[in-house]
Amino acid sequence: MLPKSIPAVTVTARYLSPDGRPLSGSVTFRAPAQLTFPAADVILGGPVVVSLDAQGQISAPLPATDAPGMIPDGWSYTVTESLSGIPAGRSYQVLLPAEAPEVDLADIAPTDPTKPNYVAVRGSSAYEVAKAEGFEGTRPDWLASLVGSRGPEGQREPTGPQGEPGPQGERGVQGAPGADGRVQSVNGQSAAEVTLTAADVGAVPMAAAGARGGVAQLDDTGRVPATQLPPAAGAVGSVNGKTGAVQLAAADVGALATSTRGAAGGVASLDASGKVPTTQLPTTAPALPGTWLPDDYGLRAWGYDLGADSRTPGDMPSEAGRLYLVGVPLRTAATVTKVAIHVMGYDKPNSTVSATYLGIYDKTLARVAQTANVTASLPETHNAGGQMAVLPLSASVNLAAGSYYVAILIKGTGTTVPYLAATNWGATATTSGAKAADVNGVHRWLQTTATTLTTLPATMKLTDMADSQTCYWAALG
Structure with a gap:
């Protein structure tokens, strides 16, 4: 979201195929360079890529091209349209002045395919022209000045004779019912009344719950019921010759208990360096002077x-x-x-x-x-x-x-x-x-x-x- 101190223009557009189906794809808005806004302590960079929604629409807030104090100034957006089914998308230039906070691309995009580069340049309004010509007053004053005095009522002429009624035309063919609301299609189906199945939305049918080849159910405790579990194969009958609630000690598996570590008759422990501590090393009697070993x-x-x-x-x-x-x-x-x-x-x-x-x-x-x-x-x-x-x-x-x-x-x-x-x-x-x-x-x-x-x-x-x-x-x- 842009900082509030940066004037923004919300750009919208809607893309449909000739038969009314929403298109998919994206529209990219690219400034010529990184934009610096010293007053807001913000630097903006990189393109803005907006994907079309399910209705083929986009909506994107963009910094105005005439934002005060912006560096650089005097530039325009490059708009690139990448739409599915349209191999060569358009690319054109647009200006987004802050005085128009909402703009639809259909109003400013080029319509002549032979002139793809197009910049919608705003001209002076009639009010601004009047101001430049010396008019003094507000915009409402200027609008009121455009209304002249009521002219004289014209002379009413006598009513002419009624003409002969023409023949009744043939009744036209009734058109197909349109889609309700703004929805044009649902999961690829375009009809007035769409009926979807579990497969259409990537779901498992309710009939598959607990059925062969389907999915397991959960009981009231949140577990799979025993009737839907596979039979136990090769169940353990005993552990080290013990049955029931088996508890094994170190001796049961041919091991020494941890309590024997460092204890007499047990095993030596290792210190942090991976060596036996000196306290667990055997004592060696020193050789007597003159004794050969x-x-x-x-x-x-x-x-x-x-x-x-x-x-x-x-x-x-x-x-x-x-x-x-x-x-x-x-x-x-x-x-x-x-x-x-x-x-x-x-x-x-x-x-x-x-x-x-x-x-x-x-x-x-x-x-x-x-x-x-x-x-x-x-x-x-x-x-x-x-x-x-x-x-x-x-x-x-x-x-x-x-x-x-x-x-x-x-x-x-x-x-x-x-x-x-x-x-x-x-x-x-x-x-x-x-x-x-x-x-x-x-x-x-x-x-x-x-x-x-x-x-x-x-x-x-x-x-x-x-x-x-x-x-x-x-x-x-």
């Missing part, structure tokens, strides 16, 4: 520190065909890719080694990883210093924190095949003062009673074992 050698865990034994560590020969198990505690979960032993070599040519296999067993004595034949990595000559042999597993393995066994199996001939680093605890492993098994049931050293093994068994039994009298060294890496 597996990490110092690039390892994960070992059976004992070779350099910390005060009871004369030395080397002891292994026995071919016997499987030796070295218990190794793994403090934290880790991905293990290798195992290590400390080997002194073997007495060649008095002894020979044909195959050497190392592996990892869990506390149930089930094999979880192994190496290939690593005989080529063992030194052939017995030496006092020895060396640490780090041997890769055939495939890495993810181990949880706990106690495991490193298995050593050597195939060959002779009784000195080969020499491995040992602690020399004494006659038996239990004479060291350590318990035979830790809290996980894993012994520090075991050996099989059989001496004819050629491969690492997939599983073993503790009844097939004895506490080893030779305490070898091994590590996980």
Whole structure:
């Protein structure tokens, strides 16, 4: 809506086809540029597009072309008609002076199709001409001055004779009844009495309510009645083995309750940065000064520190065909890719080694990883210093924190095949003062009673074992 301080002219028009049907389309009014009204603090811009209504009519308030203080001035509207069924619409110019607040385009649009550009220019009125010629007075005074004095009555002539009556003409054909009021058509139908169906107005017939292929009804509660609902297919009979008003807990779906988050025996929570809070991290005892740990050698865990034994560590020969198990505690979960032993070599040519296999067993004595034949990595000559042999597993393995066994199996001939680093605890492993098994049931050293093994068994039994009298060294890496 235009501000009241801007004089406006309401432009109307009505477009009909030759048979009286309303046309559709739009009429565009375009000023030559943006219009600035400093007094109203308003800038108007862009065309005004007015669509024809159902009667083919338009009505649009537009700023007067002679509005005072308007920038620019001295211009006219370009009117463009875009009507359905008329491929080439007219385009012409019009002036809309403020003194005519209502204008119909039929009064100012061009009627000559050979002269499409047309500007209705208002001329001076007779009153204004009279004022310019010296008349003094108001418009009513001027109108009154146009009425002269009554002239003399003319002479009445005698009545002439009555003529002969002419023949009666034929009765004309009665025309078709016109449409009532201003309505020319309803939904495309032009008749004195229009009857519409549901399809004419894009509606569903009342007979379709509740009928096959129709629409569902609503009952007094605003819901579809049960008789119009499809039958329930594949209804749930139970949930996780429960029936009736089922309520499931976390344990019912194999999950931990939210109350276990951050609680003892539960699961760790994550802070805003996506990390476990320090309060939920395990405490790590600091290394004592001068104490060597597996990490110092690039390892994960070992059976004992070779350099910390005060009871004369030395080397002891292994026995071919016997499987030796070295218990190794793994403090934290880790991905293990290798195992290590400390080997002194073997007495060649008095002894020979044909195959050497190392592996990892869990506390149930089930094999979880192994190496290939690593005989080529063992030194052939017995030496006092020895060396640490780090041997890769055939495939890495993810181990949880706990106690495991490193298995050593050597195939060959002779009784000195080969020499491995040992602690020399004494006659038996239990004479060291350590318990035979830790809290996980894993012994520090075991050996099989059989001496004819050629491969690492997939599983073993503790009844097939004895506490080893030779305490070898091994590590996980």
